[in-house]
Amino acid sequence: MTIKQKIKLSNVMMALIPILLTTVIVVICINTSLGSYWYTLETMYQDENGIQSAQSLIYTYQQELWENNWGQGTHTELSEGIKKNEKMNHLEEKLSRMGYHFLIRKNGNEIYSNISEEEMKKAESVAGTAIESAKTLTASYHDVSVIKHTFFHGEKAFSIIAVHSGETDQTVISYLQSYILKYVLGFVIAFLSLTILVNVILSYWISKSVLVPLKKLGHGTYEIKEGNLDTVIDYEKQDEFGEVCRDFDEMRAYLKESVEQRLKDEQRKKDLITGISHDLRTPLTSISGYLDGLMEGIANTPEKRQRYLAAIKTRTRDLSRLVDSLSEYNRLDSKNFHYHLEPGDLKGFIGHYLVSYEEEAKQNQVEFKLVGNDGSYPVLFDKDEMKRVLDNLFTNTIRYRRQPHSKVIISLKRIERSTVVEFIFSDDGPGVPEESLDRLFDSFYRVDGARSNTGEGSGIGLAVVKEIIMGHKGIVHAENHDGLAIIIHLPVYSAERG
Secondary structure (H helix, E strand, O other): OOHHHHHHHHHHHHHHHHHHHHHHHHHHHHOOOOHHHHHHHHHHOOOHHHHHHHHHHHHHHHHHHHHHHHOOOOOOOOOOOOOOOHHHHHHHHHHHHOOEEEEEEEOOEEEEEOOOHHHHHHHHHHHOOHHHHOOOEEEEEOOEEEEEEEEEEOOEEEEEEEEEOOOOOOOOOOHHHHHHHHHHHHHHHHHHHHHHHHHHHHHHHHHHHHHHHHHHHHHHHHHHHOOOOOOOOOOOOOOHHHHHHHHHHHHHHHHHHHHHHHHHHHHHHHHHHHHHHHHHHHHHHHHHHHHHHHHOOOOOOHHHHHHHHHHHHHHHHHHHHHHHHHHHHHHHHOOOOOOOOEEEEHHHHHHHHHHHHHHHHHHOOEEEEEEEOOOOOEEEEOHHHHHHHHHHHHHHHHHHOOOOOEEEEEEEEEEOOOOEEEEEEEEOOOOOOHHHHHHOOOOOOOOOOOOOOHHHOOOOHHHHHHHHHHHOOOEEEEEEOOOEEEEEEEEEOOOOOO
């Protein structure tokens, strides 16, 4: 059964069940000792000789007869009395069926009568002289009933006397059955009709408010199953289904983000495997060639053998450096790795590093300069990992320079209302093509021309730099400024913000 059908059924049952239970209770009461109350009620409204029905009929017709007949002309003699029009015929016919004959008097003068003398005698025996003096009268004895009703129009007085002599053409129905039960039945029918109408309207309204969002959710689920994660559920009402639809949209967006991230990770792994394969193949091929030369006797002099062994050692060192770089990158990329962040002055830290690096810089023919405004540059950082950043940046400058010496400028400044420290490491090297800047920090990515010589680098150094900076909640990118400039932004540390 659908929700719409359940809603319709529940609405109908809410009305029908109380009615049915009430009916059952009434029937049980009537057929038990409580039925005496029903008998009393029925007796109270028992229409003996149809007297109450006749009264109602006379009262109903009096105004119409006055307007259409009694009020017209002067009525003096019976032959010239009331015209037997349609209204009069209806009144006479209905009263006759109930066993009543009647006469009409105007200002005490009889203007119409179909009562026999015998019937008048029976009426007088029941009502006595009151039949003449009373304005309104109801009397009944055995099978004889007398009704008199007087009404006035201005100065004119009309009276109707109806007599039941015991003879009737139809079974007399009680007043309870004739009127009260009919009204109750009409009320029940009207109630059921309204219930059905309201049920249809409410069922449509409720089912629409339920089925519309369900259809949208179903469509969204189907689209997600088909791989379309861009389908937005267009349902903005502030109800429970609106909340569910918004939660569904959040789930879809999260799922889309997860899928995109998974695809990026898969592509990253493919690139990583491709890079590792390429960078391992080059030194391994070289080592294999030199070993073949030694085994086949191509290196037939001590000098050649020494040269071959030195080359093998160099390539082995390249492999060791590659493995170390890869291990370091994987360590930083691991979710289990935690930085030991401590507040410190970044300018003071870099200055201390440059002092310790001075001798090595001379050996590698590197000239450096630290530029920055006076004052401190408070940053939360891991000293060991930040030293690795500087090591990798200097190593990257030395490996890819085209001149025998290098000049490096390290500049520091606070930007964006002193909430960010900008750290720029720039050298005078060849720089990189503009199309390569965005991929410079990808693992195993090297500009064309450097890939062929693995001894120049692993292609992981700048990727390690990016991982460390991101671990410090910073960002890093590269630009060409008469050489390559690595631009790093780190958040300023304050004791208030922690």
